Amino acid sequence: MSAIATTKPNIIERFFARHRGPLLVSPAILVLVAMNIFPLFWSFGLSFYKYRANRQAEPVFVWFDNYIKILSDPVVWSRFQTTAIFVAVSVLLQLIVGFLLAVLFEKQFPGRRVLLMLVLTPMMLSFVAVGAFFRYYYEPTFGLLSQAIKAITGEPFIVLQSPIGAIGAIIFADVWMWSPFVMLLVLAGLVSVPKHLYEAAEIDRVSWWRRFRTITFPYIRGLLLLAVLFRTIETFKLFDAVFLITEGGPGTSTETIAVYVYRVAFQYFRTSESAALGYILLFVVVVLTNLYLFFVQRRAKET
Amino acid sequence: MSYVRKLKTAIVGGALVAALCGSFGGMAAAEDITINMAAPDWPPTRIMQDLANKEYKAKSGNNVKVVLDFIPWPDYYTRLAASLTSGEKKYNMAVSDSQWLGAFVEGGYYLKINDIIDKDPELQAIFKDLHPNLVAAYSTYPHKSKNYYGFPQMPDVLVNYYRKDIFCNDDEQKAFKEKMGYKLPCTPEEMNEVDWKMWEDFGKFFRRAKGDKLAGQTLDDDFYGIAYQAGKGYDFSSMQINGFLWQQGADIWDETKAPKAQALGVVNSDAAVKALEHYLSLLQYSPPVAKTGTMDIFKTDELFREGKLAAHIEWIGFAETTINKEMSKVADKTGFAKMPGTKGADGKMSRWSNIGGQPFILTTWTEGATQTEAIEFVKWWLSTPVQTKFAQAGGQSGLKSVFSSAEYNSYRPWNHAFGPSLDWQKDVWHIPEFFELLVQQQEEFDKAITGQQNAKQALDNIAAFQDKTLREAGQIK
Numbered sequence: 218m219s220a221i222a223t224t225k226p227n228i229i230e231r232f233f234a235r236h237r238g239p240l241l242v243s244p245a246i247l248v249l250v251a252m253n254i255f256p257l258f259w260s261f262g263l264s265f266y267k268y269r270a271n272r273q274a275e276p277v278f279v280w281f282d283n284y285i286k287i288l289s290d291p292v293v294w295s296r297f298q299t300t301a302i303f304v305a306v307s308v309l310l311q312l313i314v315g316f317l318l319a320v321l322f323e324k325q326f327p328g329r330r331v332l333l334m335l336v337l338t339p340m341m342l343s344f345v346a347v348g349a350f351f352r353y354y355y356e357p358t359f360g361l362l363s364q365a366i367k368a369i370t371g372e373p374f375i376v377l378q379s380p381i382g383a384i385g386a387i388i389f390a391d392v393w394m395w396s397p398f399v400m401l402l403v404l405a406g407l408v409s410v411p412k413h414l415y416e417a418a419e420i421d422r423v424s425w426w427r428r429f430r431t432i433t434f435p436y437i438r439g440l441l442l443l444a445v446l447f448r449t450i451e452t453f454k455l456f457d458a459v460f461l462i463t464e465g466g467p468g469t470s471t472e473t474i475a476v477y478v479y480r481v482a483f484q485y486f487r488t489s490e491s492a493a494l495g496y497i498l499l500f501v502v503v504v505l506t507n508l509y510l511f512f513v514q515r516r517a518k519e520t
Numbered sequence: 521m522s523y524v525r526k527l528k529t530a531i532v533g534g535a536l537v538a539a540l541c542g543s544f545g546g547m548a549a550a551e552d553i554t555i556n557m558a559a560p561d562w563p564p565t566r567i568m569q570d571l572a573n574k575e576y577k578a579k580s581g582n583n584v585k586v587v588l589d590f591i592p593w594p595d596y597y598t599r600l601a602a603s604l605t606s607g608e609k610k611y612n613m614a615v616s617d618s619q620w621l622g623a624f625v626e627g628g629y630y631l632k633i634n635d636i637i638d639k640d641p642e643l644q645a646i647f648k649d650l651h652p653n654l655v656a657a658y659s660t661y662p663h664k665s666k667n668y669y670g671f672p673q674m675p676d677v678l679v680n681y682y683r684k685d686i687f688c689n690d691d692e693q694k695a696f697k698e699k700m701g702y703k704l705p706c707t708p709e710e711m712n713e714v715d716w717k718m719w720e721d722f723g724k725f726f727r728r729a730k731g732d733k734l735a736g737q738t739l740d741d742d743f744y745g746i747a748y749q750a751g752k753g754y755d756f757s758s759m760q761i762n763g764f765l766w767q768q769g770a771d772i773w774d775e776t777k778a779p780k781a782q783a784l785g786v787v788n789s790d791a792a793v794k795a796l797e798h799y800l801s802l803l804q805y806s807p808p809v810a811k812t813g814t815m816d817i818f819k820t821d822e823l824f825r826e827g828k829l830a831a832h833i834e835w836i837g838f839a840e841t842t843i844n845k846e847m848s849k850v851a852d853k854t855g856f857a858k859m860p861g862t863k864g865a866d867g868k869m870s871r872w873s874n875i876g877g878q879p880f881i882l883t884t885w886t887e888g889a890t891q892t893e894a895i896e897f898v899k900w901w902l903s904t905p906v907q908t909k910f911a912q913a914g915g916q917s918g919l920k921s922v923f924s925s926a927e928y929n930s931y932r933p934w935n936h937a938f939g940p941s942l943d944w945q946k947d948v949w950h951i952p953e954f955f956e957l958l959v960q961q962q963e964e965f966d967k968a969i970t971g972q973q974n975a976k977q978a979l980d981n982i983a984a985f986q987d988k989t990l991r992e993a994g995q996i997k
Contacts, residue, residue: 270605271627271952357808358742358828373742377812378970466752466813467970469963483601484955486623 264493283493315399348461380470406437561590658879670879682831689735711857723805726830751816766872767862779997783986788979796975856934875945
């Protein structure tokens with residue numbers, strides 16, 4: 218008789234066998250807690266204290282003072298207004314340009330693949346590279362834009378001199394960088410429309426607008442909403458382009474709320490106030506996200 | 521074994537043991553110590569790293585390595601501030617702008633060095649040899665007090681960079697004399713006597729369009745006469761405007777007289793308004809980028825090196841790249857002189873300017889052997905032979921024994937302007953609220969530079985903000 222040793226699993230092996238799933242994900246959860254959850258709660262707690270990182274004084278609990286101070290500060294509201302202008306104009310333009318590009322690339326034509334790759338390049342570049350590029354692009358002495366206009370008018374073009382010009386310049390850079398992202402989403406929707414629907418519409422001699430409204434739009438609506446959500450949230454946090462191209466100027470005319478948070482946190486060292494302002498921003502983003510989810514769910518119910 | 525043989529064996533064995541013990545003992549005593557230093561990435565700190573790598577050997581026998589973490593200037597403050605306040609304790613030393621002293625001393629990050637100096641006659645001798653304006657600016661917090669925190673890494677002043685080939689050209693000399701009625705300065709000695717009125721004349725005279733002649737050559741692009749910093753970022757207009765204010769009898773809020781010193785009525789005095797108007801009026805002779813509020817020290821440096829300017833005001837720290845043929849189109853065409861001054865009614869020149877350069881500091885967590893070695897490194901760096909080598913390589917020394925020596929001016933073409941300028945240097949505030957004051961001031965100056973408001977409105981807004989902020993901080997009562 219062969220003696221096959223059927224050893225009983227010990228307590229450790231039994232524990233591992235029973236909790237294999239949680240144990241496998243626990244390293245990821247630990248990293249998440251250490252890198253995200255803990256700092257999130259810590260900074261939320263900090264927003265209720267009076268604390269400056271460049272002072273040795275102990276933090277003092279001040280309840281909602283930081284939030285009251287921020288919400289009653291006209292500078293904060295002015296920065297929110299500037300941000301709202303960027304969000305409204307930039308996201309709208311990104312949607313229009315992205316949509317038009319998607320319509321263009323939906324069709325097959327020679328060189329489409331190469332052109333598509335080129336169009337997608339801006340969103341793959343780093344923010345710093347794009348900021349530095351546009352700073353030179355708008356530079357009135359050497360800059361491409363100024364040189365091109367000077368060739369026609371004889372005078373250098375100083376786009377960053379006025380608040381409107383500076384806002385327009387940043388929006389142009391943002392639209393240039395992120396329209397391809399919108400295009401990608403819309404293109405995914407456009408190519409998913411079954412061809413037979415278009416064929417049927419053609420047989421019925423349906424107008425272009427009706428075909429778009431009844432066939433195309435329902436397929437891209439969800440993705441368009443997703444594009445709006447992503448781009449609104451990202452543009453709401455717009456920092457890099459502003460800081461690199463205008464540094465918030467002329468004066469404070471292009472200073473977004475994200476740039477202001479940076480100033481409060483790292484230049485003024487009002488650490489706990491900046492935490493509170495950060496949570497107000499987070500609240501706005503959460504509201505925007507929920508609005509999106511609300512629209513998506515309503516659409517799901519309708520269908 | 522015979523007795524003699526036994527004795528010989530014992531002696532050889534003993535000697536061997538003693539030698540081994542000695543050598544291992546020696547190895548055990550020599551510690552490996554790394555001094556991590558945050559440093560902005562530019563020639564003065566690069567030269568320091570090169571000299572340290574090649575020549576620094578700790579007297580203690582320890583293996584001391586000085587490692588500079590080079591950070592680009594535009595990110596430098598943010599990166600250093602983030603490191604210090606995050607508690608990572610990465611740096612033992614840091615090159616720091618003098619204005620940051622208050623903020624980082626109050627935060628508990630910069631080490632007070634009074635006790636170290638008091639115990640060390642070598643350091644005391646170094647401090648005696650340093651120019652007093654440098655000690656006040658780089659070492660003290662509160663400003664001009666007896667509390668010391670920093671050692672000069674490299675002192676810097678604003679000087680006039682000008683195109684020798686253009687200013688000394690015979691045709692230009694003749695045309696300028698005809699138009700302006702006096703000789704166009706050419707030599708450094710002549711250029712040292714330039715005031716802002718003459719500077720304005722340079723601006724008017726050297727503005728040329730594409731296709732015009734300049735020093736016998738036909739221009740292939742527009743050319744501009746003068747430029748100085750007028751940027752919104754960091755302190756890239758305040759440093760120049762402060763010079764105008766002080767030269768014309770105006771002042772900034774004086775922290776050394778706190779809490780009695782006032783901002784209202786001082787910062788926006790009539791003299792200050794006049795000085796700012798003067799600063800703004802000269803921007804019309806600069807390249808068009810001046811109107812965007814982005815003509816900072818890096819931009820004027822770039823424009824000058826690209827050959828677009830006849831003259832500009834810049835920190836000496838940029839001079840080494842200006843005379844580098846690989847990085848500059850005007851490397852062999854550039855002359856240097858003192859920054860223009862303001863001539864008073866008595867004909868005397870007022871030359872006040874805002875000091876540049878940086879101290880380096882020790883962080884409070886740098887203790888024990890690392891602190892001792894860091895101090896030894898500072899003493900090495902501020903020794904006369906090393907400072908002489910630094911100056912020969914293109915740096916500036918704050919030691920009187922070095923910058924007053926007969927050879928000093930021969931090291932670099934700008935050195936003649938450096939020593940005499942030190943007597944005229946003042947510094948901006950050192951208080952912890954420095955950045956709040958600076959950011960708001962830069963915003964208001966920027967609005968004036970970009971034509972959104974006039975000089976009076978800008979200074980009224982600055983004075984009001986400073987009054988409010990400094991009262992809240994208890995700096996004005």
